[in-house]
Amino acid sequence: ETGVTQSPTHLIKTRGQQVTLRCSSQSGHNTVSWYQQALGQGPQFIFQYYREEENGRGNFPPRFSGLQFPNYSSELNVNALELDDSALYLCASSPRPQLAGGQVEQFFGPGTRLTVL
Amino acid sequence: TQLLEQSPQFLSIQEGENLTVYCNSSSVFSSLQWYRQEPGEGPVLLVTVVTGGEVKKLKRLTFQFGDARKDSSLHITAAQPGDTGLYLCAGAGRRGSTLGRLYFGRGTQLTVWP
Numbered sequence: 001e002t003g004v005t006q007s008p009t010h011l012i013k014t015r016g017q018q019v020t021l022r023c024s025s026q027s028g029h030n031t032v033s034w035y036q037q038a039l040g041q042g043p044q045f046i047f048q049y050y051r052e053e054e055n056g057r058g059n060f061p062p063r064f065s066g067l068q069f070p071n072y073s074s075e076l077n078v079n080a081l082e083l084d085d086s087a088l089y090l091c092a093s094s095p096r097p098q099l100a101g102g103q104v105e106q107f108f109g110p111g112t113r114l115t116v117l
Numbered sequence: 118t119q120l121l122e123q124s125p126q127f128l129s130i131q132e133g134e135n136l137t138v139y140c141n142s143s144s145v146f147s148s149l150q151w152y153r154q155e156p157g158e159g160p161v162l163l164v165t166v167v168t169g170g171e172v173k174k175l176k177r178l179t180f181q182f183g184d185a186r187k188d189s190s191l192h193i194t195a196a197q198p199g200d201t202g203l204y205l206c207a208g209a210g211r212r213g214s215t216l217g218r219l220y221f222g223r224g225t226q227l228t229v230w231p
Contacts, residue, residue, distance in 0.1 A: 004159075033217065042121075042205055042221030043160070056217050090159050098217045103148035103167055103209055106219060108159035 002027050004093050004109035012115045013081050021076045021112045023091030031055070031097050032074040033106060034066060035090040043090055049074055050097045078114075086116045120144055121208055123222035131230050133195050138204055138225045141188040146208030149182055149189045150219065154203040196229045203227075 005024045013019050025032050031050045035043035045058035049068035063079040072093075078085055092106035121142045130136055140149070148167045152160035164173050166182035166189060173180045177200075179192040189206055203226050207219040 006159075031217070033219075035219075035221075040223070042207075042223045043219070044221070045218040048217045056214065058218065088157075092159075092219075098147070098209065103165065104217075105150065105162060105165055107162060108152075110159045111157075113157070 004029075004091055004107055006089075006091050006109040006112050008112060009110070010113045010115075012117065014117050015081055015083060017081050017116075018077065018079045019081060019114060021078075021089050021091075021114070023074045023076070023093075023109060025072045025074070025091075025093035026107055029093035029095050029107070030072050031094045031104075032068055032072065033092045033094070034074070034076045035092065035108075036060070037088040037090055037111070038084075039087070046076070048097070055097055081116045083116050086114060088113050120220040121206055121222035123204075123206055123225050125225060126223065127226050127228075129228045129230070130196055132197055134229075136193050136196055136227070138191045138193075138227070139188070140190065140206035140222055142208060142220075143187065144208065144220075145186050145211060146220075147186075147211045148209045149186070150207045150209070151180055151189070151191055152205045152207065154205060154224070160205055193227075196227075198229045198231050201227060201229050 033048040034046040037043040047057040067075045088111040092108045098104045151163045154160040169184045171182045177194045203224045207221045
């Protein structure tokens with residue numbers, strides 16, 4: 001069973017540029033969530049994808065967008081990069097979306113370290 | 118603003134000592150998860166607690182979920198250098214727009230010296 005994988009491992013961009021980060025979910029998982037972890041902070045929820053559609057979004061501006069593909073892999077796109085976007089971007093997969101009253105575990109990939117200069 | 122408050126933020130102890138890390142919130146969660154994160158890596162799930170008052174043990178680690186499902190604690194007995202890492206608690210949203218998202222604390226950085 002393959003775990004969650006992310007690419008690239010590290011990335012350096014300059015302000016105003018655009019970036020695409022990629023995530024392959026764990027085998028058998030159809031739900032992918034993205035989180036941003038700034039230095040010294042806990043991860044912050046960006047959004048979740050299920051069946052190729054956004055299934056919940058955190059407090060992030062529209063320049064953060066995503067995609068999910070039929071094989072459940074996902075991309076996170078960030079436009080017009082700002083210095084504060086420098087962070088570890090984490091992808092997490094789960095076997096299904098969480099239902100009201102239910103619980104489902106999320107399993108994280110190693111992350112992509114983005115540095116914006 | 119962090120929905121979950123973890124304490125202490127930093128903990129430095131000698132091998133063999135016991136320790137407790139706390140995770141508190143004013144919000145109720147459907148479940149609470151504890152993760153450990155190494156530098157430059159993603160969080161690794163240690164345990165999920167679901168029922169108020171639940172206690173789970175994982176070798177030398179004991180996890181407890183508060184009766185009201187708002188807080189949790191992690192107790193480590195006889196800490197070892199291999200326990201060094203960032204311990205994160207995360208609460209799962211219960212309904213509506215919070216479903217599916219985890220709310221993380223800032224973490225407790227534990228260092229165990231040999």
